[in-house]
Amino acid sequence: MNKKLKGKAYVLGDNIDTDQIIPAEHLVYSLSDEDESKKYGHFALSGTPPSEAGLPDGNMPFISGEKNESEYSIIIGGSNFGCGSSREHAPFALQKAGAKAVVAESYARIFYRNSVDGGFVVPFESTEKIFDKIRTGDELEIDFDSNTLLNITDGKKYELNPLGDVLPIIEAGGLFDYARQSGMIE
């Protein structure tokens, strides 16, 4: 695993539910077909109301135009990120769009599990509210060893909670790889 992760911030608020991450009408596409699954990247975060898309200004879509990938790879959220439906299509869509990590104050259980067990994005918890301190487009760096988030644009640093029990699953790349490495399955 990369010990450091660099990327541009895409900032959202509290209670970003999975209908906003990937609206239900798009759940019909194949996740395994290479071409078709690109649609998940294209529609990632398309359900977010425009005024709340890309804080603090809003009206900054995660995906521009006809693209399937985003210029932003680190998503910043508030509390209860990923609440609502159990659709694993949500962290999958974020990954397809090129996101590597989410940093939020807290997560809904199923989104958190899906992110970890499916190996899609790394769900970091911030120790404080940060979505009002970071601007969409800021250059960020996450350090896995020191559990910190550095905003390169303004030089400010934030603490992250250690990944704890799920770190071995994240390091393995997901639940199946973890289970294979630990001898649970062949």
Added chain:
Amino acid sequence: MGKTITEKILAKSAKKETVVPSENVWLNVDLLMTHDVCGPPTIQIWKDEFGDKAKVWDKNKVAIFPDHYIYTKDEHAKRNVDILRNFAKEHNLPYYFDVGTTRYKGVCHVALAEEGFNIPGTVMFGTDSHTCTSGAFGLFSTGVGNTDAAFILGTGKIWEKVPESIKFTFDSEMPAYLTAKDLILKILGELTTDGATYCALEFDGEAISSMEMYERMTLTNMAIEVGAMNGIIAPDEKTKEFLHKIKTVEYEEFFSDTDANYLSQHNFNVDELEPLVAKPHSPDNTDTVKNVQGTKITKCYIGSCTGGKISDYKFAAQILFDRKVKTPTFIIPSTTNVAEQMEAETYKGKTLTDIFSDAGCSMAPPSCAACLGGPIDTTGRSVDNDVVISTTNRNFPGRMGSKKSEVFLASPLTVAASAINGVITDPREFLT
């Protein structure tokens, strides 16, 4: 220190003497449920990980209900049902309930109860966040994603963090104007949408004891809306009666000890509560119906795993009987069984189906339909600036279709009363 019902069931499933909250344990799963949205990707992951010749861990422990996108022309949605059908055929799965056949049931969470899958004391996982509904029968049930489900499909096992429990006691007898939906909205208003993340919600008290099973399911169904892992109600005579009408089954009953440890305990007197709504755009944005009375609405919706059960239609019929709706009103029963009961059940000598039809409601066949928006040709889907009042479970932005629409969540009584007046209305206006 005593144990809660959830801790006891998880200890049994983990084959451990005892478990404690926050501990990660590997559970042996008694039932895996999936549907047409998450089933196909689950099957794909399972094939990729276990190989083409892999066998399902136990074909008697897998139930598959196509229910989300059924009555649509969307070709991709149809393809997803084909994938389920082929998988069930290939692996000779006895519990696949196919679209377009007499075996079709409709919404999984209600069908699980009606087909006798909700066995007290067992552990159920499903690829749907509302899998927590089944906990009304005294079992542990919770939602997971496709990867977790694929792991269960191959191994029958999954890891889970033992939840802390929060207890809600509802005392007194339910007044005629109140339903289980009002009770869970009350909890949502107090705890908010992440007030119980990673917790178990346990419900008891006189009001719960006298509630029929379908109504209890409304409480456990929306446990996920408070962020909870599971909702649970201890089994009793009503549980046994419901189950034994379907099949004879032996099961182990678990009950919380009187000295069990709870993160918090909340007591309510139901006769002090009043009809509530959740205003746009979150289930915890609650208010009394009285405070929003008069709000103009463009659509009414009575359906889904939360509000499309026979108990919900019995409530709605009391108000819609011999009246006409002013606002387009959609009645979409959760299951074929509920639809059949609507034909048989009467109120003042008239079947529920006739009451709704005479009131001018639009009826559609059972499925999840517009609760989650769905493909653009879904019946009841919100369009443009619709203002909807609905018996469903979520009103996040765009949940029922249009991103510009607004959704109020309420009880079937409140939705029916609002349908008559064309504006949000307290059901007490019609219940004398």
